[in-house]
Amino acid sequence: MMENYITSFQLRFCPAAYLHLEQLPSLWRSILPYLPQWRDSAHLNAALLDEFSLDTDYEEPHGLGALPLQPQSQLELLLCRLGLVLHGEAIRRCVLASPLQQLLTLVNQETLRQIIVQHELLIGPWPTHWQRPLPTEIESRTMIQSGLAFWLAAMEPQPQAWCKRLSLRLPLATPSEPWLVAESQRPLAQTLCHKLVKQVTPTCSHLFK
Secondary structure, X not given: OOOOOOOHHHHHHOHHHOOOHHHOOHHHHHHHHHOOOHHHOXXXXXXXXXXXXXXXXXXXXXXXXXXXXXXXXXXXXXXXXXXXXXXXXXXXXXXXXHHHHXXXXXXXXXXXXXXXXXXXXXXOOOOOOOOOOOOOOOOHHHHHHHHHXXXXXXXXXXXXXXXHHHHHOOOOOOOOOOOOOOHHHHHHHHHHHHHHHHHHOHHHHHHHO
16 A cells, blocks of 8 residues: 655656556566565656556646645545545435445445535535436445546646546546536535545645645
8 A cells, every 4th residue: 555645756757656556457467576666666667657658748737636646545535535425415315225335335424424414515506417326336446436537527627648647546447427517617626625635634635735
């Protein structure tokens, strides 16, 4: 587990420092036991830049663009919680045992209660299409992808090279359908993201100033 903050330099030039293991091709994973310091290897970083065709010439976004600089557990926790919040209306109305049990494998009962209670308090009335029904299989990686899709929609369009690096930090999963966030709604979407940073990963809030 990568629990260090990622620097902008590492994000740009050192994919081995932040790459999620699931993102590595199987052949690469098979040799890692023989390379205990692989995340610090200049040769492997160069090879990974080539393997994933990662362009290093891009403009780094600010504000919400600090998302991939967080420690791994904080990054996944934040996006998973955002994903759950974006299904808050469906969670509030959920009465079936199976989805409730799945939800309680992701968060404890108190956190689930907070999501339900705070649903209408975070940003006031929710814009149309921001809330979605719960998927049949409620998994952490699914909620992470939902949170990621909304987070990106809350930002101005970003360089593909930066977006690709962010996706490589996360577990493998089917990408979420894009969130419909109009340009006029971006300030509200950004407010939601910043509120969740303060609530869920307060130790990382300095990154987003």
